[in-house]
Amino acid sequence: xxxxxxxxxxxxxxxxxxxxxxxxxxxxxxxxxxxxxxxxxxxxxxxxxxxxxxxxxxxxxxxxxxxxxxxxxxxxxxxxxxxxxxxxxxxxxxxxxxxxxxxxxxxxxxxxxxxxxxxxxxxxxxxxxxxxxxxxxxxxxxxxxxxxxxxxxxxxxxxxxxxxxxxxxxxxxxxxxxxxxxxxxxxxxxxxxxxxxxxxxxxxxxxxxxxxxxxxxxxxxxxxxxxxxxxxxxxxxxxxxxxxxxxxxxxxxxxxxxxxxxxxxxxxxxxxxxxxxxxxxxxxxxxxxxxxxxxxxxxxxxxxxxxxxxxxxxxxxxxxxxxxxxxxxxxxxxxxxxxxxxxxxxxxxxxxxxxxxxxxxxxxxxxxxxxxxxxxxxxxxxxxxxxxxxxxxxxxxx
Amino acid sequence: xxxxxxxxxxxxxxxxxxxxxxxxxxxxxxxxxxxxxxxxxxxxxxxxxxxxxxxxxxxxxxxxxxxxxxxxxxxxxxxxxxxxxxxxxxxxxxxxxxxxxxxxxxxxxxxxxxxxxxxxxxxxxxxxxxxxxxxxxxxxxxxxxxxxxxxxxxxxxxxxxxxxxxxxxxxxxxxxxxxxxxxxxxxxxxxxxxxxxxxxxxxxxxxxxxxxxxxxxxxxxxxxxxxxxxxxxxxxxxxxxxxxxxxxxxxxxxxxxxxxxxxxxxxxxxxxxxxxxxxxxxxxxxxxxxxxxxxxxxxxxxxxxxxxxxxxxxxxxxxxxxxxxxxxxxxxxxxxxxxxxxxxxxxxxxxxxxxxxxxxxxxxxxxxxxxxxxxxxxxxxxxxxxxxxxxxxxxxxx
Numbered sequence: 134x135x136x137x138x139x140x141x142x143x144x145x146x147x148x149x150x151x152x153x154x155x156x157x158x159x160x161x162x163x164x165x166x167x168x169x170x171x172x173x174x175x176x177x178x179x180x181x182x183x184x185x186x187x188x189x190x191x192x193x194x195x196x197x198x199x200x201x202x203x204x205x206x207x208x209x210x211x212x213x214x215x216x217x218x219x220x221x222x223x224x225x226x227x228x229x230x231x232x233x234x235x236x237x238x239x240x241x242x243x244x245x246x247x248x249x250x251x252x253x254x255x256x257x258x259x260x261x262x263x264x265x266x267x268x269x270x271x272x273x274x275x276x277x278x279x280x281x282x283x284x285x286x287x288x289x290x291x292x293x294x295x296x297x298x299x300x301x302x303x304x305x306x307x308x309x310x311x312x313x314x315x316x317x318x319x320x321x322x323x324x325x326x327x328x329x330x331x332x333x334x335x336x337x338x339x340x341x342x343x344x345x346x347x348x349x350x351x352x353x354x355x356x357x358x359x360x361x362x363x364x365x366x367x368x369x370x371x372x373x374x375x376x377x378x379x380x381x382x383x384x385x386x387x388x389x390x391x392x393x394x395x396x397x398x399x400x401x402x403x404x405x406x407x408x409x410x411x412x413x414x415x416x417x418x419x420x421x422x423x424x425x426x427x428x429x430x431x432x433x434x435x436x437x438x439x440x441x442x443x444x445x446x447x448x449x450x451x452x453x454x455x456x457x458x459x460x461x462x463x464x465x466x467x468x469x470x471x472x473x474x475x476x477x478x479x480x481x482x483x484x485x486x487x488x489x490x491x492x493x494x495x496x497x498x499x500x501x502x503x504x505x506x507x508x509x510x511x512x513x514x515x516x517x518x519x520x521x522x523x524x525x526x527x528x529x530x531x
Numbered sequence: 532x533x534x535x536x537x538x539x540x541x542x543x544x545x546x547x548x549x550x551x552x553x554x555x556x557x558x559x560x561x562x563x564x565x566x567x568x569x570x571x572x573x574x575x576x577x578x579x580x581x582x583x584x585x586x587x588x589x590x591x592x593x594x595x596x597x598x599x600x601x602x603x604x605x606x607x608x609x610x611x612x613x614x615x616x617x618x619x620x621x622x623x624x625x626x627x628x629x630x631x632x633x634x635x636x637x638x639x640x641x642x643x644x645x646x647x648x649x650x651x652x653x654x655x656x657x658x659x660x661x662x663x664x665x666x667x668x669x670x671x672x673x674x675x676x677x678x679x680x681x682x683x684x685x686x687x688x689x690x691x692x693x694x695x696x697x698x699x700x701x702x703x704x705x706x707x708x709x710x711x712x713x714x715x716x717x718x719x720x721x722x723x724x725x726x727x728x729x730x731x732x733x734x735x736x737x738x739x740x741x742x743x744x745x746x747x748x749x750x751x752x753x754x755x756x757x758x759x760x761x762x763x764x765x766x767x768x769x770x771x772x773x774x775x776x777x778x779x780x781x782x783x784x785x786x787x788x789x790x791x792x793x794x795x796x797x798x799x800x801x802x803x804x805x806x807x808x809x810x811x812x813x814x815x816x817x818x819x820x821x822x823x824x825x826x827x828x829x830x831x832x833x834x835x836x837x838x839x840x841x842x843x844x845x846x847x848x849x850x851x852x853x854x855x856x857x858x859x860x861x862x863x864x865x866x867x868x869x870x871x872x873x874x875x876x877x878x879x880x881x882x883x884x885x886x887x888x889x890x891x892x893x894x895x896x897x898x899x900x901x902x903x904x905x906x907x908x909x910x911x912x913x914x915x916x917x918x919x920x921x922x923x924x925x926x927x928x929x
Binding site: 185186189193212214215216217218219222223224225226227228229231261262263264299301303305306308309311312313314315322324326328329345346347348352353354355360361362363364365367368369371372397474 | 583584585587591610612613614615616617618620621622623624625626627629659660661662697699701703704706707708709710711712713715720722724726727743744745746749750751752753758759760761762763764765766767769770795872
């Protein structure tokens with residue numbers, strides 16, 4: 134049976150942890166605290182959002198790794214620049230991977246993270262794919278909590294209920310060697326910063342299908358891993374799309390134009406199938422073209438649990454041709470993208486070559502019924518309106 | 532007609548330069564010289580080669596770029612670490628590209644570079660593909676010369692005739708923004724360091740064909756550009772191959788197993804075709820799967836000029852099946868890889884699944900006839916035994 138977010142508990146084909154790796158394992162209990170002596174002012178959100186440079190919190194967590202000694206004791210230290218040798222592997226060979234997750238200030242005043250264990254597991258999987266050191270996901274998760282414990286209360290204060298900050302765990306190869314080899318030196322770091330809210334584009338999200346001469350990911354490639362190499366090469370097409378008034382690229386694959394990802398988000402369609410059944414549909418994981426998104430997985434799980442009587446919830450290949458046909462026949466009900474950065478964003482239009490595919494939305498391009506329900510359920514979990522095992526309350530120093 | 536190294540003068544589909552880019556162009560005539568006050572000792576080559584960390588010369592050239600102001604005045608300054616923000620785009624999204632070329636100490640005492648204009652043009656092309664700022668290749672070339680003018684005499688002294696140093700021009704996105712956008716801040720740098728000689732592996736080079744579940748590059752991807760994203764993801768398979776006693780992966784493509792690249796080098800075969808004609812063969816550029824190698828191009832040009840009466844010189848697709856068949860039928864004459872780092876290296880064996888394909892070489896895995904001729908001609912140009920337009924003598928401060 135093909136792997137799917139619904140049928141398995143582990144991230145797609147993740148290398149087992151612990152792998153054979155010499156030296157000290159990453160150990161969050163050894164965390165060294167070195168506090169900033171120059172705490173910075175917290176910007177208002179409008180200022181933070183309008184900055185060309187991401188504003189981060191006072192601290193970051195850093196741990197270094199060497200192939201002979203393993204992981205150093207991690208350190209929580211003042212946020213600031215790194216020094217890297219010009220020969221550092223990550224600057225030449227994209228020996229780097231990352232995660233994105235958010236910390237949510239609840240309406241009950243509590244600070245929560247959403248399924249951080251899944252992000253930590255995926256970081257470990259991505260590190261294995263890009264020949265970086267692996268680390269126990271539980272320890273990575275503890276380090277995320279440690280950063281939030283110190284900086285959460287100040288940088289996402291209780292007055293900002295309903296807001297979130299973005300967490301970026303990253304592993305880079307620092308090995309200062311020009312030869313292309315498996316890195317012997319690396320660094321894990323976790324930073325916490327502002328990211329503008331992107332889930333309510335006026336009129337809904339507008340997608341342009343990928344140019345005929347560009348493919349984001351391919352069978353036998355690494356589209357399933359959150360490695361830098363999946364992102365930089367996509368900027369060119371995205372930039373051109375944005376100049377034409379679109380928000381993101383809908384990446385197609387293969388001769389038939391299978392719909393895979395929408396920018397850095399997973400892509401969902403809600404429609405009447407030809408057999409009359411209503412279906413919530415997204416691309417499958419089994420060919421490893423797409424990211425096993427935490428939000429994607431959560432959408433599928435919630436939909437199965439709460440909408441399963443009314444809808445088929447399906448992970449399978451579907452093409453842009455099927456989408457055009459459904460729209461033409463009046464069967465297309467909704468479409469949305471799902472991810473951490475863009476959260477759940479209703480899609481109002483898809484342009485494919487000469488075909489403009491209008492997609493029904495709610496008023497002003499807001500979420501229609503299914504999109505709105507799923508978005509609401511997830512928001513309620515993230516912001517503490519609903520108690521749910523996916524949201525972990527983080528203890529904070531006041 | 533399909534593009535080929537023989538039929539065109541520009542790197543495959545390079546974005547035209549100058550493109551529409553605001554601000555100051557890169558201008559080597561503005562170079563600022565800031566000399567080191569702590570000149571380092573030049574290591575003997577054995578020491579340099581055995582180091583886990585690449586040893587670079589006293590200086591590097593750096594120029595920064597901002598989308599609003601363009602390129603800064605470039606600076607030749609002491610070699611040393613950079614500071615980068617943890618949010619720097621290149622650390623997350625592989626917004627980075629590079630070049631590799633060598634400086635050769637000739638037997639006549641002169642210092643030469645080999646076709647640096649081609650590397651500079653390709654750097655410009657790669658930068659366009661990965662959404663980094665472009666720069667006039669002529670100015671990049673002049674900056675390469677400037678670094679060699681200052682550090683060449685000391686770091687590659689005349690006593691080391693027949694030796695070379697490795698040049699690494701690199702462009703990275705320094706933009707400190709977590710959002711995935713076209714970078715507004717970037718840096719060009721050029722460093723000069725030691726790289727162990729790799730073109731004479733005892734017994735010849737042993738290749739393992741790529742694992743069935745891994746593809747290096749694909750139609751619609753970016754395999755033709757020298758961007759970091761092509762390299763890091765290949766380390767995993769290469770590392771496994773090395774642990775099994777091979778030197779590099781022979782990357783296959785498609786259902787038929789087309790031979791594309793050998794590790795970071797281009798791949799050549801010399802054989803008797805079925806029609807009896809002798810042929811020197813390498814993969815084509817038209818599907819943009821492979822790098823338009825400077826050494827590849829030079830091999831083709833020299834072979835056409837000097838071996839064209841005896842051999843067909845061909846750029847076309849060929850499969851691992853054809854290779855096995857040729858070996859079985861006694862038609863396989865030679866094979867070699869061609870690139871800057873590995874130079875011209877005779878291949879003595881290719882392992883494909885259960886097939887072991889022995890390849891004829893000279894004594895002890897050294898070059899056979901064609902490989903040896905091409906390697907000799909290129910060496911003679913690089914080290915000044917033959918005057919040739921491809922080798923530029925660099926003026927040096929004594």
